[in-house]
Amino acid sequence: MAEYSGQMQKCVGFRLLCVFVFCVCISGVLISITHADEPEENITNNTSNLSAEWVVDFTASPFEGYPPLCVQFTVSGPNGEYVWDFGDGTTSYVMNPVHCYKQKGSYWVKLKYSYGTIAGEVSKPDCVKVGDPDMYVDYFAEPSSGPAPLTTQFSIIGNPTNIIWHFGDGSDDSTDLSPRHQFREPGNYSPTLTYCIAGSCNKISKFNYIEVAPGNKVDFLAERQNGTAPICTRFIVYGEADSFQWDFGDGSVSYEKSPVHCYPEPGLYTVSMTYTIDGAPYTITKNRYLKYVPAGTPDFTATPVEGIAPLCVAYSVINPTQSWEFNFGDNSTATSAQATHCYGTSGNYFPSLTYCSNNLCDTVEGKEPILVHQPRILIAQGSALNEYKFSTDAPEGLKYSWDFGDGTRAEGPAPSHRFDMEGTYRVSLVVTGTCGCNAIAVKELKMKPKGKLDFTATPLAGCAPHCVQFNEKSPEIPLSRVWDFGDGETSSEKNPFHCFRFPGPYTVSLTDTFPNGTQQEVKENYITAHAVPKPSFTMFPPHGDAPLTVKFTDTTVDYAEKRYWSFGDGTSDSGKIVEHRFDEPGNYNVTLTIWGAGDCFGSKSQTVHVLKKVDSPYDFSGLPRRGLAPLCTSYKVTGQIQQSELDFGDGQKTNERNPFHCYETAGIYSPALQACDSVSGCEDIRKPAYIVAVSPYYLNITLLHGWNLVSVPVTLEPGFDTMDILSGVDTAGHSIFTWNSTSAAWMRSARSDPISPLSAFFIYSSDMVQVPIRISGEGPEYNLTRDLDEGWNLVSFADIMMVSADEAFRSIEEFWSYVIGYDAEKQRFSAPITNGVESRDVSLDPRQGYWIFMNSSAQMVGKQL
Structure with a gap:
């Protein structure tokens, strides 16, 4: 279990966490994170003079790439106050920040600045462009340089298609994913990769990326290029030549190919080697090549x-x-x-x-x-308005000279000062060191009239329980504060997060106590928590023989928006009182969804039981009903029938009383009998999903090496419908796991646990195996049902072919948000499928399991398979 949990934390946990975060974001719940308490006054660092006219601008590098994209923002302008809005919901107060974008998109970056009375904003739309990581494609080659002939292995980063390599050396192009290519002649080559991805085609060309040097190059190397004199070193020659002459830089020479030479004295030595090939001399000189230092290096x-x-x-x-x-x-x-x-x-x-x-x-x-x-000037609020306590983090025991910018000075490490006039003051500190120099620190302090207490909240309205982030806007740091949320709850936090449990409008007040008085801000009916409707309805009759007409009456109170009926058979309505006819036997999950104020909604479901009409004088049966396609079924028609026609459900019909019919292709067939006599007239008897002809691919559970998320497509034969059919699988000691959505916990499966087409389970296999399954010859009497909880559920669906996500989960189409599959071959989860976006185009396999996120609890109705 420990190994399984580790893998699931890496594979399931991470991806589900991403989806959870996305769900939180789209639900509109935003939580603001604010800075710690600090003086309201505008304080900046500045050690330079500011000219009368100046222009602020900024640059971003790099300005485009793929996530995570870390961008260096650089300001051109004086050392003032700066506030960055990076366009992705985050901010910064650093002058030249580095910010990392984690999501794809085009970001509008804004910079607000101020210096003294000068303020402004620089705004750049589409300043940073972060591409889709799934579209990222690049290539590299190893090695990219060397002597001719050079054999290079090319590799691609990303998942492109339609690949064409052009190597730039006149050779034939290649369509291999990772080709291996030999450059025969010296030179610089610029390979080009042409590719397509997600319907878009592009090229990547790297100029002079491959560097091929001439082969058989002559060179030399000293074994000991550094050391302590006296020292001896061997010179090694690479390549072939006819003769050699050495100049060791100390007046000594040699004619050996690889001589050994000793240097008795320290120094920097220039070494030359002259060699001849076919009578032509060549000289290699390496200036200051050898460095030998004396013993005991300083x-x-x-x-x-x-x-x-x-x-x-x-x-x-x-x-x-x-x-x-x-x-x-x-x-x-x-x-x-x-x-x-x-x-x-x-x-x-x-x-x-x-x-x-x-x-x-x-x-x-x-x-x-x-x-x-640089020493910092530290400022703390004093006991009175515009009074501050100054200190520094400079070393202790030195001389400290303060200039407060209003004509007053002070000495010492921690003076206090009160500013009597409104304005901007340049506070400076000179710290005199004991070894002959001074350090200077400067800060600007803006004094302004005392402002008014205020606060904000977001979101102002929502469905109860409704949670709100409050943010205080205080003119100065209060001695104490009290929030009154209007629901009997209070708080003393600066920026509290509070949940209103019950519906209603709420008046919120904030009271701050300052050294020289108290301020209060009251906002009437500021927060609105809308009631979530509690639907109720009656139905009559709740059960009966097919065809059955049921009258549904909406009895919900206290709502005024809209309603939606889902009758469990693919039809819907919006009336207050509706009548609906159920033609076929089965259990139908009827759901009423009610919307109230603030788009808040609630749902309630009841089951209608529709039975086969027992007093019908006609009927028909067939055996076998389930099996491997082609499936041949023997039919028997019963009753005193004068005239009949049996529709096999595959486009063929017969008037025979006891026909024998073969279903050639896999499918789910619903035969129907039209029977007539002179007494009762004519009656149609239809049996939905009566015949199930299965492809041989659906008669096995296929397990790959590693973890598999699987299910069975149809109901299994009694006695062969439990986890015991998997007892022969080598799970390497791992348990078989299912997910309990009610308790949000993993559960180990026992051998006696039943296997249902609407459930799924994780199983580990040491090798690729196929587990045969035995499909029930009769199948269930009514449609399959399963109750799903709000949140994540581990499910599958009943079918014998791949269908779209819309069709697989049609009975709960208005209640789910995301479906996530598992790729056993790659041992990772697939990309989420969003309801209504990709759900019509992406096909799901009933032999596989899926995670489905439910917005509320509902009953899932599957086919009668």
């Missing part, structure tokens, strides 16, 4: 490597040589063995040490950068 330490400016970092040289120089990464240097450097501006600094020894100079880079953070 290095340095830096402590600390991260902190807030002003940051003092101590440097120290390890293994000093003849000379050295520190470069601190900010264009300043030092030549002492121990140096302390002060960083006063935020940034990432990359220090290095340059040293020289025996005419060899080299640079040692720091193992990690010095990360310096």
